[in-house]
Structure formats: structure tokens, C-alpha cells
Amino acid sequence: MKPRLAIYWSVMCLVLCFSPSGWAAQLAVGEEAPAFALTNQHGKVVRLSDYRGQWVVLYFYPKDDTPGCTTEACSFRDNINRLIQRQAVLIGVSLDDSASHKAFAEKHQLPFNLLSDPDGKVAEQYGSLGDYFLFKLAKRHSFIISPDGKIAKIYRDVDPEDHVAIVLKDLTTLQDDAS
Secondary structure (H helix, E strand, O other): OOHHHHHHHHHHHHHHHHOOHHHHHOOOOOOEEOOOEEOOOOOOOOEEEHHOOEEEEEOOOOOOOHHHHHHHHHHHHOOHHHHHOOOOOOOOOEEOOOOHHHHHHHOOOOOEEEEEEOOOOOHHHOOOEEEEOOOOOOOEEEEOOOOOEEEEEEEEEOOOOOOOHHHHHHHHHHHHHHH
């Protein structure tokens, strides 16, 4: 590799690894889940506080209608009745706009809220914003929020293929432990 190219890639790695989003404080289990009010795919404002007293599965994803995000969303769709049986609410969040969310939800028949976080402020509060200077994306992170509004479980290393099964297992364990 030419020295100039090697320097370029070294600098890019440093920029991506040490971007400002990496400097944000990370949430921890037991902390209060950051409040939010975001617009869903139907143009309705959805607040975390709307679900106080319920279990919430909050998942951040990078981009509508991309392979990994579609796999994860469709897996949640296919398991929505199991989440409902566990008396849990599912909410997806990305930086895409509501129109993009609407098209994505309609195309894949997603029966849950997809919230638009266009400036990434909510993703940032959850330590889930990938800020790469030239562009921003939500990181593929998920959170289980307990009925009292506390973070009960955090997933920062999400594989879209098996994530929903893990969430369902952990949700069951958390609910059993709480009763």
C-alpha cells in the first residue's frame, strides 16, 4: 500500500473509532430510560411516557428497507403476537423520515410504530447514534424498558438474524423475575 493511502486509512479509522458519538456516556441497566416524543409513520407523536406501566422493547436501526434492517423488522413482525402475549410494546427508531417509515411499514406489513428521529437526538441519548461526520445513522441497538421506566436490558451487539429470539427469552426472564 502506498504511504499516502496508508495514512489516509489510518486517519479514517481514528475518525470513525473516536467520533463524538463514541464519547457520549452510555446508559446502564437500572437507569431511567431517556424520555422522547417522536413522530411515527402515520404522522402521530408517540411518547415513551405513553407506555408507562408497560414493558417496552425499543430498537434502533440504521436505515429503512436495507437488508439487515428488513430482516430484523420482519422478524419482530413475525413475533409480534409473542411480544403482545408478554404484554410488551415494540417501537423501532431510525433517522429516516416518517414518509420513509410509512413506505417501509406498508411494504413489509409492519404492525408497530416506527419513529422518526431525523436529528438523531434520541439515538444520541441512548448511546445509539453513529456520527461519522459526513453522515449519521442510528446504530443497531435495542433496549428493554421496564414498566417503571428503567432500562432493564441493553443490546449493543445485535445480529438481526437471531436478535428477536434473544429479546423474547430475556423479556420472559425479566418478567418472571419481576413477579
